[in-house]
Amino acid sequence: MTIIDFVILGATLAFIVIYGSLKSKKNNNVNDFIKGGNTAEWWTVGLSVMATQASAVTFLSTPGQAFHDGMGFVQFYFGLPLAMIVICLVFIPIYHRLKVYTAYEYLESRFDLKTRTLTALLFLIQRSLACGITIYAPSIILSAILGWNLFYLNIIIGVLVIIYTVTGGTKAVNVTQKQQMAVILIGLVVAFIMIYSDLPQDITFNKAMKIAGANDKLNVLDFSFSFDNRYTFWSGIIGGSFLALSYFGTDQSQVQRYLSARSLKESQMGLIFNAILKVPLQFFILLIGIMVFVFYQFNHSPINFNPAAKTAVENSEYATEFNQLEKNLIVIQDQKNILAKEFAEEHSKSEMNAFKDELKLLNEREFELRDQAKDVIKQVDEKIETNDKDYVFIHFILNNLPKGLVGLLLAVILSAAMSSTASELNALASTTTIDLYKRNSSIKLSDRHFLNATKLFTLGWGVFAIIIACTANLFDNLIQLVNIIGSIFYGNVLGIFLLAFFIKFVSSRSVFIAAIITQAIVIFGYSQDWMPYLWLNLFGCGLVISIAIVLEILNKKS
Structure with missing residues (x-):
């Protein structure tokens, strides 16, 4: 790291924080803070949805995943476009018609308060853990590679996000995520160009792909039904669809992004925009990992990147x-x-x-x-940590890119961490305020009070996320860890929503009991390694629906 790298890194992050704080500091009520005053255009929604999902984990882990295992991980995203269509046709119209602040408000109108509260709590548990990981992921890698203090890195990233998220709420998140996505896309293109330019002069792109293909790195599709293969066409198109339905349809960190749109149509167009671009973007990030693999066919690499x-x-x-x-x-x-x-x-x-x-x-x-x-x-x-997939790309960046570009690529990683963390803190605070605090408040309080409460909850969840980051341990692969945390809870939550949407004869009591039983079974099943985590979404969703129906039938017979 040179002075110019630090200048570029510091200037980029400072601009994002200051711009986000100033651009959106006028929040007069809860609607402005949580839904951004419903002013977001469709392309802002689309970029915000994409930036929320594309955490630093994506840019640290995915190239390393490709370096070791090839392009097969892209199958994980095959179900996403299908899920987006369903969400646009079913979920979004209901949310807009009811004018909800959070996805979980709808569950009370369909079932009851305890079902709404349980689902909100499931979200708060899994998303707060994931929020800590989105801070921890870049910190652990940068601290190991650069020798920076891990504890202070966690605090710095967390505090930067807290500043503009507390100040500006959803509008600040949306505004900054446009800048962050610009930095991310520019950085990725620059990284690809630099890797390609560092190959021997006579190695064209076609020849590079020929070398990768010779080592089975370009095998995108796996049509096997084996649970031994974590990423297959079927796990992606089926398990991935259910994961995407759960995440984009019921996770408040994503729901809040498209609820801030000007209209129903703008929300739908934003999600379709994301559906069209997400798979190509992930393919490109994996391709960067493949190019790193080809680069190391001609250059020495460490025996362990950590x-x-x-x-x-x-x-x-x-x-x-x-x-x-x-x-x-x-x-x-x-x-x-x-x-x-x-x-x-x-x-x-x-x-x-x-x-x-x-x-x-x-x-x-x-x-x-x-x-x-x-x-x-x-x-x-x-x-x-011996599994070094998460260190492959950052090792290449620091050892092979020229001055200035190292700072740019580090800005990409930290921008991604900040964009995801901001969305998560925003959603955690909104859910806490609307679904727990305001809904259970027996005293009539002013809108200003709940606005201040939401800001305070944002600060509180930010501190909690930093604590999680400071006490976390590196997992097999960070991008898998985030998805595993979601998969343990998402299937159950999605099943509750599908029961609410489509199975009208099931009562709240049956759903509530079924949800508790399902969550216990899924957690136990994962601990016993019953199946790859992608299938947990389908399993949890099907299980809660089945148990609820059976309980309802038994209840009526008795």
Whole structure:
């Protein structure tokens, strides 16, 4: 990191915070603070929805996911466009007709207060945990790579978001997310261009893709039905659809984005805009990871991208063994460099197949060495994170990009963290105020009181998120962790909403009991590793609907 990198990083973040605070400081009532005065255009809604989902986890973890496992992760998003259509046709018209502040208000009109409160609490639990992760994700990576203090990084990111979210509410979130998405998209394009320009001069994009394809990195579709494969076409189109329905249709952090639109049509157009662009955007982010993989066919890479792991081993009795693995890796990488260049040239079909097989074998040996290195690291200290997927992209940024661009890419990561965190804090505060505090208040209080209460709750949830971030532990892969947290709760919540929308004979009592039973079963099932987390959404949704119907039938018979 050079001075110019720090200047670019600091100026970008300062501009976002100051601009968001000044542009939206006039909030005269709760409607202005929670729904932004219903002034958002469709493209603002679309970008805000996209920015809310595209946290720093997306830009840290997804390229690393592609580096290790290829393009298959994009299947996770296949169900999103289908879910958007359903939400536009079913969810949004109901929310707009009832003029609700939160999604959970509708549940009281359909069922009762306790069902509304339970669903709101389920949202508050999972979203507050996820909010802490969105702060923690960039902090843990940047602290490990740059040597910055993790505790202070968590606080700095959290405080920056709290400043403009408390000041401006939903309008501040919407306004800043447009700037953040601009920084993110520019940064991603620049990163792709720089990776491509750093490849050997005679390696064209087609040749780069040929090298990636030879190592099975371009296998997008997996039509198997095996639960052993986490990301398949079926888990994406079915499980992904239910996850997207739950997240975009019932999660207040997303519902609040399109409830701030000028009209029903603007809300729907914003979601369709997101449906069209989201899958290509994720494909492009994964492609960046593939390009990083190709780059390291011609350049040396560390045996483990987490610098903390290497430091720990070098100061242990296993240093000699670890150093030997590193030497073996260098030999393989030198062989790959020669072979990759040969593979990219024109040869006969039989020669190409031979080059392909040999290159693939070398990469398999490389990843075997990486696994052996992980075993050595675990022997040193089991608490050290050995899964280095989240460190791959940031390692490339810091070691291969020129001055200034490092600051820009770090601004991308922190902007993404701030955009998601702001939406989450905004939604947590709105739900707390509207669904819990205001609804259960026995005294008639002024609109100004609830406006101030919402700001206070925003501050409180911000502090809580920082505490979660400061006490979190790195998981297998950060992007998976966020989705797992959601999947544990989302299916149940979606099932409650579907019961409300379509199954009119089921009473509130049956739904309430079914929801509690379902949540207990899903949590237990995940702890026992019954199925990949993507299927938990379908499982939880189907389970709560089935139990509620059975309870209602039994109740009527008795």
